[in-house]
Amino acid sequence: MTWTLNASDLDDLARGAALLGTGGGGDPHVGRLLALTAIEQYGPITIIDPDELDDDAFVIPTAQMGAPTVVAEKLPAGTEGVVALRALEQRLGRTADATMPIECGGVNSMIPLHIAAVAGLPVVDADGMGRAFPELQMETFSVYGINGSPLALAGENGESAIIDTGADNKRMEDFARALTVTLGGVAHIAEYSMTGADVKRTAVPRTLTLALTVGRAIRTAREDHVDPLERLAEALAPTLYSHLRVLFRGKVTDVERRTVGGFTRGAAQLKAPNGSGMHIAFQNENLTAYRDGKLVCIVPDLICILEAETAEPITTEALRYGQRVNVIGISTPDMMRTPRALDTFGPRAFGLNEDYRPVEAHDAAEEALAR
């Protein structure tokens, strides 16, 4: 179904995107401000269901790239994304019929909305990560055979670059990351241009709708004074993200975080009142959750840290000593769990030795529900 996104949807969308960002993806509230300004100036945004895309429609996904710690402090000029889109259109000799998020978590659920409003384009309700990931080759687009190249990249002073690494999407990431670091840690990009038929085959569908659903579930649970996690589990059950597990309830006792090579890397330690502990490692996004030394959730499943009272998602750069939190795991869609998908963004792709195991298969995960 094609629908219209209004300014009043942005709060829920940002909250849902922050949760789907699994700690990373950049703070969506910066992107929310950009999208809000654009909607106020240019009007509501048309969101196209992927099933309703023409097979020969031409779609250019757009995004911001950089370390979340930098993204949160270095606000975009607002023009970079459109510069990147136009540069890629010029290179390809073809104008886009629509744009699309490359990830549905964090700031990049919002950036394409801003670009779409300014450029007068609709946005496809789908993305290439089904969450947030730190690197550009970590896309379902890449997993299922789309070239990210040519990629257009733009900086805040109108600088631009076109990168073409053929079918080597990892090398494309290396090039774009090097330029992003040169730009001070943030750039805007347009990449993985594809047809409507390619979108249907390679994108994770209806993830803008998913983010809205998640954000609304948390808000309405607060308004209705019911447990947000229960409401969230009900909302997710009929989607491609059908399993929610509460992994831990406790306090943040330590956070180690550094910005290295354009990424935010580190780990958080949590402690429960009963003495139980949790260790969460991240590279922009949360990668692993160990409870008392036992792995209970691992990438690409979602590990989300939420404020205990309100279920407000907490990004890695906002994690602080003493916060009371709940940690949940959410299952990812089957297309993100195939061997090819796991080669691209499973544990090995992050240098982890653990094997992937679906969050819903980790036994005794439910026990943590008992406070």
Place this chain on the structure above:
Amino acid sequence: MTWTLNASDLDDLARGAALLGTGGGGDPHVGRLLALTAIEQYGPITIIDPDELDDDAFVIPTAQMGAPTVVAEKLPAGTEGVVALRALEQRLGRTADATMPIECGGVNSMIPLHIAAVAGLPVVDADGMGRAFPELQMETFSVYGINGSPLALAGENGESAIIDTGADNKRMEDFARALTVTLGGVAHIAEYSMTGADVKRTAVPRTLTLALTVGRAIRTAREDHVDPLERLAEALAPTLYSHLRVLFRGKVTDVERRTVGGFTRGAAQLKAPNGSGMHIAFQNENLTAYRDGKLVCIVPDLICILEAETAEPITTEALRYGQRVNVIGISTPDMMRTPRALDTFGPRAFGLNEDYRPVEAHDAAEEALAR
């Protein structure tokens, strides 16, 4: 005068280019092999005098970029330069009538010859540095108002990028350097595309001829058993590089060299039999020469270290403890000594506190001639 460069010219050209590289520019002998192979396959290369260029001819300079220490060890595949040229032509929607060196010292006197032979283009007898410099904004092209952008960059696996930073040639350098480091330290580039009229206005003229002249003077002096430095001074006198000063004669007693951020940085210490000392600092190229604590030559004038017996130029990466050497200073053309030129590649541009002073104005420089 338009002339033809044959394979038999390459040894002299390489020797002259090594001297004009002032210690940097990358070892021209690697480029010589590429040019030789291309001439053997495609025939001799036409060298156009800049005065004979049509004002509306379209010239695309080409080069290799990277740290000399890496360039000497990582041989090009041989196709990168043409990939960069073609990528820039595609971006500009216009094919080149000729290529041109961006610097006349080191490997980059040779790289355009290789590209020209493969692409069937003539080479303009001029360049944008009048020597070698480590960074892409350090061009007379830039000093006199030409944009380096768009720049095309290519790697050995066919990767390419187009960088557009408008009039900001330093930012262009930053972008290209970041990608070069990502490629392992070497890339090939096409940049500063311009008309024939721009070449006449902004390029240092006849520097391929100059390199050949320098290389021949040293070779024929050896054959005639005369002092190569005297022969060299005679050969340079009628050119734009009219002053040659012998700055030091002695042995290398220490070399400190490291590869940092895509550059080779360091310093050499020399000692004369009479106890006199010389300190030479370099960033790819030699920047300053101090004799007994007194500055005797400084960038952009040329500081060249030559083997004592043969006057063979020694690049910074070939400097070794115990080598017997002569150090000479050579004056650069007036167009490289204007205030705008010195802002771009004078002492301050290298973070040096010293003021520029022409090598021929340093008093008592001649005294070192006495052994």
